[in-house]
Amino acid sequence: MGSGDSSLPLLPELSADCSRCDGLCCVLLPFRRSAEFGADKAAGTPCGHLDGADRCGIHDSLRSSGWSGCASFDCFGAGQHLTRTTYAGRHWREASGSELAEMGAVLSVVRQLHEMLAHLAEVERRSPEEAARAMSREIVALGHADPATLLTADLDAVRARVSPALRAATERLHGPANPMPADLAGADLRDRSLVRADLRGAFLIRCDLRGADLARADLLGADLRDADVRGARLADAWFLSQSQLNATVGDAHTTIPDQLARPGHWG
Structure with missing residues (x-):
């Protein structure tokens, strides 16, 4: 466009x-202490890491400091x-x-x-x-x-x-997508052909997708938190967002759509 x-x-x-x-986002949004956030924060309350210039004081170490939810957010x-x-x-x-x-x-x-x-x-x-x-x-x-x-x-x-x-x-x-289970959390899908898979809204938390081919797969709204996508083919997947990608674990061999940025924590 x-x-x-x-x-x-x-x-x-x-x-x-x-x-x-x-x-x-560091002021208006609430969060609860969890594996993704290091403390409780009410909506409208500035995060304790927000500095006077409205920048995150631990931006470069969010994941190692226990704030992976902030690192994934877009x-x-x-x-x-x-x-x-x-x-x-x-x-x-x-x-x-x-x-x-x-x-x-x-x-x-x-x-x-x-x-x-x-x-x-x-x-x-x-x-x-x-x-x-x-x-x-x-x-x-x-x-x-x-x-x-x-x-x-x-x-x-x-x-x-x-x-x-x-x-x-x-x-x-591409024609109709191939049906897939809605709950694939923790599933071992290494090296699987998931070409044209219907993964809309699927739970793929901690799913092992190493080497998987997701060409033309529909990933709209899929939960990819901590999914292992090292070596996976994501470049041609549909509706993959930056926030979804930020939540995964990938590497230099993971292909991604041109409009998205390779997450810094992939190394």
């Missing part, structure tokens, strides 16, 4: 740029969108408690909209279709709305239209 064709929407940034955000560009556009530079430090609660809810809404836009952008790259393009235009417009409009948006209704459009895009190119 690009601005050169008037039929295509001009997309917002769909990947996180922390240099253009005020550390919103806002799909929602953070800088709120900072620069929705709230037009109003800093969270100037906001009251109720305003912070509103900003947190708006961040969640915009993040979901941007995630859908990222998947629709993949459809445009690989299997373009006008109905999907029209949905992108609608979502882009909604993402630029005021906070009150965003908070009353029916995201379930939007998602109910986007999800089948994404599936239809894969089927236009």
